[in-house]
Amino acid sequence: MIFNRGCPSIHKFNMADFSQSLNKFNGSIENNLELLKNSFGLNQAAIGPLRSPLSIEFYEKWLVQNYHGTMSYLNEHLVFKKDLKTLHPQVTSVISVAQSYFPAASPAALNVPARSALYAQNDDYHFWLKEKLKSIIAELQKIYPDAIFLPYVDSGPLLERDLGYQNGLGWFGKNTCLIHPDHGSLFFLAEILTDLKADSTIEPLPDFCGKCTKCIEVCPTGAIIEPRVLRAEHCISYLTIESKDIPDISLRKNIGDWFFGCDLCQTVCPWNEKVFRQKKIEKSDLTSTELTLNISPEKRSDLIEYFRFLLTESHKKIQKKHFGSPLLRAGAKGLKRNALIVIANKNLFELKAEVKNLKDEALQELAAWTLQQLEE
Ligand code: B12
C-alpha cells in the first residue's frame, strides 16, 4: 500500500490538536472546516451551496470544437456536470479543497531523471488525497452523524475548477488553471459533496490576470489558443499522459524535453513567482524553455540509463518499477513513446541500438523518426 510509506508531516493528521479545537466547536460547518483544513495541511477549504456551473457554456462549446481529442469521457460527463443532482439528488452543498503539490505534498514513489510535471513528483494523488478526504469525512461524521459525505478527486464527472471558483478558491487564469492570489495555482482540487446546508454564500474571486499573457506566449505547442481556451489535444500534458496515440509529427519537436506532463504555463505565471519567492525556490530551472543539450555527463548518463530500461524491458517490469507513481497513467507503451520523443529532441544518440531494436509494433514509425533525428 503506497499510503503506508514514510509520510511527511503534511500527511499526518494531528488528532490531539483537532480534538482540542473541537472544544471550540461553535456549530458552524465553516468553522469546523477551517479547523480541519489546518489539521490536515490543506491550503484552502470552503463550503458553498450546490449551484449550476457558471462556466458550463464554455465547457459545451469546447466539446463541440473537439478540443478534448480522444478524452471521450468528457462528453459522457456533460449531463452530470450540468446538474450534479442527476447523480446525487440529495446533495445540497459542495466542500471544495485545495492541496498544494509543490514543494512535494507526498513522498515520491519514484524519482525519474526525465523532465516531468511537478505534480507527478509526488505519489499518485488519486489515492493519497482521496484517503485524506476519507479521514476528514470520518471527523465530520462524528460532528454530523446523519449527514451524507461523498469524496471526489479528479476522476469523477464534476467540473472541479468551476466548483472551486464558485467557492472562492481561485479565478480562471488565462492558462485555464484556477489561481489564488496567495496560493498560486500549483494545487490539486478535490471535493466532498454533502447534504449539509452551507450557512454562507461565497463570492467568486475577480480575475487578477490583467494584461499579462505570459502563459499564452510560453506554451511550446500553442495550445492556449485564446485566453481560457485550451486546445487539449495540443497540450503536452495530453500528448504525454492522456493520449494513447503517437503525437503528430508537427508536434514532436515542440514537446522538447518534456517526458511526462508540462508546467510551463504555470511556472511563468507571476502568481506562482510569489509562491516560489515565499518558499525560497529557485525558479529558473522550472521555467526553462531551452532544450538543455549540454547537460552534465552524470545527468546524461542517468537519463540514458532510465530510457534504456524503458526501451528494453517488458511492460510488466516497467509497470512494477512505476508502481504508486502518477507516471503509470501513461502506461508502459506511453512511457516508451515519450522516451522516444525526448531521445530524439535531446539527441541521445547513445541509445541508437535500443531504438533500432524496439519490438513494439505501434511504435515503429515513431522509432524510425527518432533514428532520423539522432546525430553523433
Ligand atoms: C481533462 C483534464 C485535463 C486535460 C485538459 C485541460 C483543460 N484545461 O481542460 C489535460 C490533459 C490537457 C490536462 C492538463 C493539466 N491538468 Co488537468 N484536468 C482535466 C480534468 C479531468 C477535466 C478538465 C475539464 O473539464 N476541462 C474542460 C475545459 C473546457 O475546461 P477548462 O479548459 O478548465 O476551461 C474552463 C475555464 O477556462 C472556463 N472559462 C472559460 N472562459 C471563461 C470566462 C469566464 C468569465 C468564466 C467564469 C469561466 C471561463 O470555462 C471552462 C469550463 O469550466 C480536471 C479534473 C476535473 N474533473 O475537473 C483536471 C484538472 C483541471 N487538471 C489539473 C491539473 C493539475 C493539470 C495539469 C497542471 C497537469 C500537468 N502539469 O501536466 C495540466 C494543466 C494544463 C492546463 N493549462 O490546463 C487540476 C487543476 C488544478 C488547478 N489549480 O486548476 C484538475 C482540477 C485536477 C485536480 N483534481 O486537481 N488536464
Ligand code: SF4
Ligand atoms: S501545460 Fe504546457 S503544453 Fe499544456 S498549455 Fe501549459 S504550457 Fe502549453
Ligand code: SF4
Ligand atoms: S501567466 Fe499571466 S495571463 Fe497567464 S494565468 Fe498567470 S497571470 Fe494570468
